[in-house]
Amino acid sequence: MSETGRIRVFSGMRPTGLLHLGHLAGALTNWVALQEDHDCFYGIVDWHALMSNYAESENTGSLCLDVLLDWLSVGLDPNKSCIFIQSHVPQHVELFLALSMVTPLGWLYRNPTYKEQIENIQNKDLSTFAFLGYPVLMAADILLYRAEKVPVGEDQSAHMELSRELVRRFNHFFGAGLLPEPQTILTPTPKVPGTDGRKMSKSYNNSLYISESAESMWDKLKVMITDPARERRTDPGEPNKCPVWDIHKVFNHDAAQRAEIEKGCRSAGIGCIDCKKMLNAHIAEMMAPIHERRAKYASDPGALNDILRDGARRAEAVARSTMRDIYPAMGLIVRSDRVA
Numbered sequence: 001m002s003e004t005g006r007i008r009v010f011s012g013m014r015p016t017g018l019l020h021l022g023h024l025a026g027a028l029t030n031w032v033a034l035q036e037d038h039d040c041f042y043g044i045v046d047w048h049a050l051m052s053n054y055a056e057s058e059n060t061g062s063l064c065l066d067v068l069l070d071w072l073s074v075g076l077d078p079n080k081s082c083i084f085i086q087s088h089v090p091q092h093v094e095l096f097l098a099l100s101m102v103t104p105l106g107w108l109y110r111n112p113t114y115k116e117q118i119e120n121i122q123n124k125d126l127s128t129f130a131f132l133g134y135p136v137l138m139a140a141d142i143l144l145y146r147a148e149k150v151p152v153g154e155d156q157s158a159h160m161e162l163s164r165e166l167v168r169r170f171n172h173f174f175g176a177g178l179l180p181e182p183q184t185i186l187t188p189t190p191k192v193p194g195t196d197g198r199k200m201s202k203s204y205n206n207s208l209y210i211s212e213s214a215e216s217m218w219d220k221l222k223v224m225i226t227d228p229a230r231e232r233r234t235d236p237g238e239p240n241k242c243p244v245w246d247i248h249k250v251f252n253h254d255a256a257q258r259a260e261i262e263k264g265c266r267s268a269g270i271g272c273i274d275c276k277k278m279l280n281a282h283i284a285e286m287m288a289p290i291h292e293r294r295a296k297y298a299s300d301p302g303a304l305n306d307i308l309r310d311g312a313r314r315a316e317a318v319a320r321s322t323m324r325d326i327y328p329a330m331g332l333i334v335r336s337d338r339v340a
Contacts, residue, residue, distance in 0.1 A: 006037065006039040007038050007148050007149055008145060008146065008147045008148050009034055009039065009040045009148075009150065009185070010041045010042075010043070010141060010147035011040075011041075011042055011150060011152070012042065012044065012086065013045065014045055014046075014048045015045075015049050015063035015064045015066070016052075016202065017202040018066055018207075018210070018211055018212075019067060019210050019211075020202065020210060021209075021210065021251070022194075022200035022201070023210070024074060024210055025192050025250050026189045026190065027187060028070075028075075028076070030185075031076060032074060032075040032076060034185075035076065035080040035081045038149070040080070040081040041081070041082045041145045041147065042071065042076060042081050042082070042084075043084055043086045043089075043141060044064050044068060044083075044085045044086060046086050046087050047086050047093070048086070048138070049063070050130075051128070051137075052121075052126060054130075055124070064085055065304065066211070068307070068308070069294050069297055069298055070210045071083065072294070073211070073290045073291070073297065074210065074290055078307045078310065082315050083311045084311030084314075085311075085312065086141065088315075088316075089144075089312055089315045089316045089319050090316075091320065092137070092140055092141060092144060093140075094323055094326075095140040095144050095319075095322070095326065096137045096140040098326055098330060099166055100133060100136050102166070102170055103136050103166060107162060107165065108132050108133065109132070111135055111159070112158055113135075113155070113158060113159065114131075114132065114135075135162045138163065139167075142182045143166075143180075144319050145318050145319070145322070148180060148182060149183055150184055150185060151184075151185040151187045152187060153186075154189065156184075157184065157186070160182065164181045167179045167181045167182075174329040174330055175329045190250045191246045191250070192246070193246050193247065194206025194208075194243075195220050195223070195225070197225050197243045208220060208221070208283075210290065210294075211291075211294060213291075214284045214288075217280070217283060217284075217287075218280050221276050221279065221283075222273065222280075224244055224276065226243070227239070227241045228241070229241070230265075230268075233268070234268050236266055236268045237265040237266065237268070237272075239265045239266070242265070244272070244275055245261070245275075247279060248261060248275075248279050251279070251282055251283055251286060252278070252282045257278060261275055261278065323338075324338070
């Protein structure tokens with residue numbers, strides 16, 4: 001528990017591009033809900049971004065601001081959550097190094113995500129110490145705030161288990177109970193396909209972005225692929241084979257209309273363009289206040305700087321407290337000017 005008596009939560013996102021509707025449905029909606037009754041720390045993890053994008057680092061700063069704007073626009077509130085940039089809190093790197101002292105290399109080489117990305121990402125050189133140690137920095141991010149809960153999708157479960165194993169090993173060497181074992185809040189990840197039917201992803205160039213105008217989003221939706229069996233307007237379709245229907249299930253909360261669409265598709269009572277128009281109307285209504293908030297924040301760079309400065313100050317206060325316990329436990333002398 002934090003000093004407020006609330007359960008502490010940590011999560012973060014890499015600044016590698018604009019966020020899309022998959023991020024909104026899969027993570028951000030949950031983050032916004034959690035901030036109402038949890039002590040939430042949300043980090044824009046720029047060191048993580050550099051672990052794979054070190055050769056293209058020149059845009060990292062502007063991408064951090066884009067992520068911040070997307071977060072604020074969907075409802076993350078700096079008065080309810082601590083919002084900060086990872087590199088603004090130097091203790092992330094300190095704890096990363098401390099944890100690396102006891103991390104067996106075999107644990108990292110066996111990480112399924114590492115093996116998958118080394119095999120599949122061919123356009124980047126990922127054979128670096130930092131990329132191999134990605135899960136250790138992720139553990140440091142969480143443990144620095146002694147977070148009890150971490151909202152993640154199933155694809156991050158292996159990293160979370162590694163974090164718990166690191167805690168047990170670290171505490172074995174340096175003191176029982178020194179760091180808590182973080183528990184997973186397994187976030188249901190709704191299926192949000194991109195315009196080509198594959199998983200929505202920045203790397204696939206198939207995304208509907210949170211910051212995208214209504215006009216641009218409709219331009220993408222109206223040419224989005226549907227059930228391949230519906231070659232003509234009169235052909236009956238199968239909604240469960242249609243990526244547009246998958247997006248309806250996530251963002252169209254009108255149950256009666258969804259039932260009408262499902263029936264109309266199977267009977268050829270409605271065409272694909274009609275289905276897309278209904279989806280577009282729901283998305284446009286949902287995104288209007290989000291775009292309004294984004295424009296408001298984007299017009300005031302000073303306010304953004306204040307949010308990041310205050311977030312870093314609050315985060316570092318907690319981080320320093322953790323490291324004050326870590327240093328002497330490892331036999332190190334705490335600098336006198338960092339005791340307070």
